[in-house]
Amino acid sequence: MSGNYFVKRVGQAVLTFFATVTLTFVLYQMMPGGPAEALRNVILQQQMGSGNTIDPARIEQLVAQYTNLESDAPIYVQYYQYMSSVFLEQDLGESLYENTAVTTLLADRIPWSMLISVYAMVIGYTGSIVLGAVMAFKEKSRFDSVSSVVVIGLNSTPYYVAGILFIFFFSIRNEFFPTGGRVGLGVEAGFNVAFMQSIAHHAALPILSMSVLGLGAALTMRGNSVRVLGEDYLRVAELRGLRNSRIATQYVGRNAVLPMYTQFMIGIAGVLSSSVIVEQIFSYPGVGMLVYEAIQVRNYPVLMGSLIVFTLVTVVAILIADLTYGFIDPRISAGGDNE
Known part of the structure; x- marks a missing residue:
């Protein structure tokens, strides 16, 4: 097996992986009621059930914590934040319901x-x-x-x-x-x-x-x-x-x-x-x-x-x-x- 063949196959694999993750991330963000909106609904439902009031700023902090994203940031900034947390910190975020890291689950x-x-x-x-x-x-x-x-x-x-x-x-x-x-x-x-x-x-x-x-x-x-x-x-x-x-x-x-x-x-x-x-x-x-x-x-x-x-x-x-x-x-x- 030649060195060029090895480099070519590895490069294709890396490109395929990043392209798939990128496409899926964009599709998730473009869906009606994306990750941030779904998490806000969960927090609001819990708030109504407990009778307590959560500050809107605190809600946005929780959204950023669970999804590794700033909900009001442009999509390319969110993409950079998510990919950085995944590949540099090995952090896939936290589950919306189990309050547990996705990597742990x-x-x-x-x-x-x-x-x-x-x-x-x-x-x-x-x-x-x-x-x-x-x-x-x-x-x-x-x-x-x-x-x-x-x-x-x-x-x-x-x-x-x-x-x-x-x-x-x-x-x-x-x-x-x-x-x-x-x-x-x-x-x-x-x-x-x-x-x-x-x-x-x-x-x-x-x-x-x-x-x-x-x-x-x-x-x-x-x-x-x-x-x-x-x-x-x-x-x-x-x-x-x-x-x-x-x-x-x-x-x-x-x-x-x-x-x-x-x-x-x-x-x-x-x-x-x-x-x-x-x-x-x-x-x-x-x-x-x-x-x-x-x-x-x-x-x-x-x-x-x-x-x-x-x-x-x-x-x-x-x-x-x-x-x-x-x-x-x-x-x-x-x-x-x-x-």
Whole structure:
């Protein structure tokens, strides 16, 4: 990998990140009843409920504190203030309702979302790779035909529909798994067996429903494997008398899985954003539920902070895929500046 390629990809990633954050900031500010107005309404509602009167100057101070913005400043000044607080001070503002820093809320919720999302993605893609390879080896067989129909059906089914069905059959009718939460009541938190079992028990259905997303890659793996099976180097390997297991793993599997690498990295980029609906269905308190609740009450600091984190994860994952693909497939790096 050349130095120019590295600098170019990193520059594109940084530009994409800043452009996305800038566009979202401008759209938020241009929306009717933007962040400052939403916070004023919250303060006024609390004031009416308590019967106390807050000085208007104090209200503006609170608006600036929670949003990192001067509400009466021009939008370019607000943009500079917000970006400075985010990138120089790592301050995403404070939630309008929890009276807690957005960074604290995200740091508390992100590990739980990563738990279910990463496991679901690994299970889904592993199953897809194995199933796709078997389908290719048994091309045009009954197993291949039935598996293709099943995979197409699963790929066409939204993961939240699968989640609802799982809750109905495994939680409501049979009570094998809980309907919500991330840890059972009364379970002592810590590095102990009971706590770990409770976490796995509550995360099983969300992981299972989200893993349906990855099964669609089985058809991609099948197509790649079928294409590889017709290559000349496989015939040479057979003539050399190599074992079928070695041909399947080192020749077919390794080359067929390469085109899925970028798709896998993009899947990593979506592990947080794809959890919004699943966590709402399973009442799983992760960052997805945090974003959903913020949308419901127009909690702009939380929404903006979550978007920055989602964008950062997406850009970094795609950048890693770009920079490492040449190591995974040497044929790409051999292209020099034309890759």
